[in-house]
Amino acid sequence: MIRHYVLFKIKPEITDTEIDKTFQLLFDLKNKLPGFLRAAAGKCKFHENRGEINRLYGFSIDFKDEDAYNLFLNDAVTHPAKPIKRIIQFS
Numbered sequence: 001m002i003r004h005y006v007l008f009k010i011k012p013e014i015t016d017t018e019i020d021k022t023f024q025l026l027f028d029l030k031n032k033l034p035g036f037l038r039a040a041a042g043k044c045k046f047h048e049n050r051g052e053i054n055r056l057y058g059f060s061i062d063f064k065d066e067d068a069y070n071l072f073l074n075d076a077v078t079h080p081a082k083p084i085k086r087i088i089q090f091s
Contacts, residue, residue: 001037002069007044007058009089019057022084026059032077035068036061055089 010019023041030036041059063069072078 002063002066004061004063004069004072005058006060007056010055010057010087011089012055014087018087022087023059025080026061026084028080029072029078033068033071033075035064035071037064038062 026041027039030039039059039061042057044056044058061072063072
């Protein structure tokens with residue numbers, strides 16, 4: 001099994017509804033990609049009251065094996081979930 005983790009900050013102008021819709025696109029891949037076992041996503045609570053990191057979110061995906069992980073990275077069926085890049089603050 002391979003567990004893929006990603007932590008990122010959300011752009012300030014992105015609404016909670018947009019975040020939820022984007023994560024749902026990610027969750028929907030479970031029914032489309034073989035070897036996609038489970039996904040979890042949400043707000044990182046660890047830094048919530050520290051002030052230095054605001055709007056920190058993350059997701060993790062469990063894959064059956066490396067082939068399933070590579071499929072996630074390269075298969076066109078995953079493109080609808082790629083808008084997650086639109087909500088991420090890269091700076």
